[in-house]
Amino acid sequence: MKRILILLLPLLITFSHAQSGLKYSTVTIDKGYTSPKNNADTVVTFYLKYLKFEGSGTDSKIADKLNTMVTEITTDEESPVMNNFDSLVASYKEFLNDIGDDDWGGGFYVNKQLEYSTPTEGIGNFTYSVATYLGGAHGGFIIGYSNFSFPDLKPIHLDDVLVAGYSEKLTKLGEKIFRDLKGLTADFSLEGSYWFKDDKFHLNDNYIFTKTGISFLYNEYEIASYAEGITEFEIPYSAIKDLIKKDGPLAKFAK
Numbered sequence: 001m002k003r004i005l006i007l008l009l010p011l012l013i014t015f016s017h018a019q020s021g022l023k024y025s026t027v028t029i030d031k032g033y034t035s036p037k038n039n040a041d042t043v044v045t046f047y048l049k050y051l052k053f054e055g056s057g058t059d060s061k062i063a064d065k066l067n068t069m070v071t072e073i074t075t076d077e078e079s080p081v082m083n084n085f086d087s088l089v090a091s092y093k094e095f096l097n098d099i100g101d102d103d104w105g106g107g108f109y110v111n112k113q114l115e116y117s118t119p120t121e122g123i124g125n126f127t128y129s130v131a132t133y134l135g136g137a138h139g140g141f142i143i144g145y146s147n148f149s150f151p152d153l154k155p156i157h158l159d160d161v162l163v164a165g166y167s168e169k170l171t172k173l174g175e176k177i178f179r180d181l182k183g184l185t186a187d188f189s190l191e192g193s194y195w196f197k198d199d200k201f202h203l204n205d206n207y208i209f210t211k212t213g214i215s216f217l218y219n220e221y222e223i224a225s226y227a228e229g230i231t232e233f234e235i236p237y238s239a240i241k242d243l244i245k246k247d248g249p250l251a252k253f254a255k
Contacts, residue, residue: 022059026049029047030047031047032046047110048074048112048113050112051114053070062150074128082130092107106133107133109133110132111132114126115128117208120211120252121249122249123209123249125147127145127208128144129142129144141219143219156249161244162240162245163243170243178233204218213237214237241253242254
């Protein structure tokens with residue numbers, strides 16, 4: 001038996017940007033498939049929470065672009081199971097057939113959530129998290145960040161907000177914070193315990209601009225084993241004021 005819940009929260013949240021006519025609401029899709037043998041047991045769950053943007057006047061075009069971005073982020077072109085409840089149920093049934101056990105005690109799930117934030121005027125960002133279990137030894141969990149400018153909605157990278165030559169100092173600061181987080185001494189070799197290229201610490205491209213700093217996140221299996229889980233740390237703006245462009249979107253944090 002299938003259950004389906006699609007909820008559009010009526011509360012519209014106004015942007016903190018100058019585009020006062022731009023708003024968004026949260027849409028939640030919650031679908032479940034119960035075991036034919038016991039309708040009390042939900043064995044397949046598909047959950048998606050995303051944002052729907054609305055705008056009036058010139059803001060309507062911005063809203064349309066944002067909605068397109070949301071669709072692109074939350075859609076997996078290579079895996080229908082990740083996008084479609086019926087495909088997920090079919091995959092579960094196929095799995096039971098393959099293992100020859102209709103009484104298998106586990107279940108499949110896909111949980112996808114998209115959140116929006118605005119660290120400062122002129123910057124918006126999305127946080128996209130995906131949790132899954134599709135059979136196998138364990139489930140998976142991943143978080144992805146994207147940052148963009150307003151009102152043109154172009155991607156914003158470190159090069160856009162930091163001065164030329166920032167990389168060396170930023171990396172050194174990041175490594176110190178990373179080592180403190182992991183309880184590693186300055187001379188402890190990363191070889192073996194972590195999977196950095198050439199055993200040298202590096203900052204990755206999965207970061208988000210917050211109200212207090214630049215947060216970097218390494219997903220499962222990216223720099224260490226599954227048991228290590230996700231690693232995230234933040235380099236505070238207060239430590240890199242000299243690296244922030246005075247005429248860039250993070251300028252107020254350089255004061």
